[in-house]
Amino acid sequence: xxxxxxxxxxxxxxxxxxxxxxxxxxxxxxxxxxxxxxxxxxxxxxxxxxxxxxxxxxxxxxxxxxxxxxxxxxxxxxxxxxxxxxxxxxxxxxxxxxxxxxxxxxxxxxxxxxxxxxxxxxxxxxxxxxxxxxxxxxxxxxxxxxxxxxxxxxxxxxxxxxxxxxxxxxxxxxxxxxxxxxxxxxxxxxxxxxxxxxxxxxxxxxxxxxxxxxxxxx
Amino acid sequence: xxxxxxxxxxxxxxxxxxxxxxxxxxxxxxxxxxxxxxxxxxxxxxxxxxxxxxxxxxxxxxxxxxxxxxxxxxxxxxxxxxxxxxxxxxxxxxxxxxxxxxxxxxxxxxxxxxxxxxxxxxxxxxxxxxxxxxxxxxxxxxxxxxxxxxxxxxxxxxxxxxxxxxxxxxxxxxxxxxxxxxxxxxxxxxxxxxxxxxxxxxxxxxxxxxxxxxxxxxxxxx
Numbered sequence: 148x149x150x151x152x153x154x155x156x157x158x159x160x161x162x163x164x165x166x167x168x169x170x171x172x173x174x175x176x177x178x179x180x181x182x183x184x185x186x187x188x189x190x191x192x193x194x195x196x197x198x199x200x201x202x203x204x205x206x207x208x209x210x211x212x213x214x215x216x217x218x219x220x221x222x223x224x225x226x227x228x229x230x231x232x233x234x235x236x237x238x239x240x241x242x243x244x245x246x247x248x249x250x251x252x253x254x255x256x257x258x259x260x261x262x263x264x265x266x267x268x269x270x271x272x273x274x275x276x277x278x279x280x281x282x283x284x285x286x287x288x289x290x291x292x293x294x295x296x297x298x299x300x301x302x303x304x305x306x307x308x309x310x311x312x313x314x315x316x317x318x319x320x321x322x323x324x325x326x327x328x329x330x331x332x333x334x335x336x337x338x339x340x341x342x343x344x345x346x347x348x349x350x351x352x353x354x355x356x357x358x359x360x361x362x363x364x365x
Numbered sequence: 366x367x368x369x370x371x372x373x374x375x376x377x378x379x380x381x382x383x384x385x386x387x388x389x390x391x392x393x394x395x396x397x398x399x400x401x402x403x404x405x406x407x408x409x410x411x412x413x414x415x416x417x418x419x420x421x422x423x424x425x426x427x428x429x430x431x432x433x434x435x436x437x438x439x440x441x442x443x444x445x446x447x448x449x450x451x452x453x454x455x456x457x458x459x460x461x462x463x464x465x466x467x468x469x470x471x472x473x474x475x476x477x478x479x480x481x482x483x484x485x486x487x488x489x490x491x492x493x494x495x496x497x498x499x500x501x502x503x504x505x506x507x508x509x510x511x512x513x514x515x516x517x518x519x520x521x522x523x524x525x526x527x528x529x530x531x532x533x534x535x536x537x538x539x540x541x542x543x544x545x546x547x548x549x550x551x552x553x554x555x556x557x558x559x560x561x562x563x564x565x566x567x568x569x570x571x572x573x574x575x576x577x578x579x580x581x582x583x584x585x586x587x
């Protein structure tokens with residue numbers, strides 16, 4: 148029995164977007180915390196910390212996200228946790244985002260003129276004050292555009308969670324497509340929904356970028 | 366305690382290597398084809414013809430704001446509804462090309478816009494043909510500017526291509542999936558597969574930086 152592609156099916160897909168958003172938010176917030184730690188380790192004075200952070204970034208930027216998802220998914224069992232698509236997707240995407248944000252933010256921190264750090268040192272500010280009140284606020288302005296750009300990439304990346312069986316937008320589309328035999332319509336709808344989610348963010352990233360460029364060429 | 370057992374994985378290591386070779390071939394081909402699309406896109410975008418401009422804009426924005434997985438589903442499962450049928454490997458190559466083309470268009474445009482108008486006018490003034498201007502004054506320096514971005518985009522493409530296993534194209538990830546269903550040593554299989562990807566991306570990024578240093582070594586005035 149082939150199901151009709153009616154309003155119920157459309158709603159099922161449209162509502163599945165909440166899982167895409169939830170997963171993106173978890174990965175983004177987790178990735179921001181992890182990314183900050185990676186960045187600070189990457190620009191710290193301690194050599195082991197720098198090497199560890201660089202290795203972490205290389206590892207996650209040099210392997211496919213799909214493999215990272217698989218390894219976390221099958222690895223959960225090994226460390227004694229239940230095999231669960233939600234947990235695996237959240238953990239893998241958080242680690243993935245940590246590495247990428249860490250690398251993006253490293254560039255932003257290093258773009259803050261060195262004189263700022265030296266002046267803070269000369270004034271005998273502590274590391275925490277120097278970072279929190281002097282370097283990071285300036286780096287944050289530079290980071291706004293590329294971070295927004297990465298958020299778009301992250302939202303798109305959550306679609307891979309469908310492959311390990313997490314029901315978000317892409318998986319919902321697949322389920323309906325299989326039930327209704329209307330792949331063209333269903334996948335187009337899914338694509339449009341992703342577009343609606345991502346496009347405004349892409350535009351915002353572009354606007355932030357031009358605004359920042361203007362601020363620099365003042 | 367979990368007992369790791371890598372023997373079945375290494376017994377079938379050649380199937381993984383075969384998959385890796387396929388991934389490299391497919392990514393390389395997609396990059397070359399995608400580069401052609403990118404150059405067309407970039408030239409079209411700067412042509413000043415409104416319709417072409419709009420088409421390129423729509424293409425680039427649509428591809429860049431939807432997941433690659435959805436694009437590949439669309440080409441493989443969606444297009445047959447319009448009578449366009451592709452084998453999994455053809456659909457994979459097509460999707461990778463279309464995807465790379467969109468990102469490449471923006472990269473190439475950035476390269477072209479890095480070339481000052483004065484240089485082009487100077488080249489025209491000394492009587493270079495339209496094709497010569499495009500080749501020597503626009504493309505070569507532009508490629509030099511975009512080389513780092515293009516090569517890292519290639520590595521993104523190669524890593525992202527693991528997704529084509531979802532439509533049963535025969536790449537490295539698919540080889541891993543097959544081996545997984547034969548041996549049930551999931552963690553070991555994917556650990557080794559990931560390792561191969563890591564070696565591939567490190568090797569390519571080293572090769573690219575070597576090539577970049579030899580090919581674009583001439584000095585530029587700034």
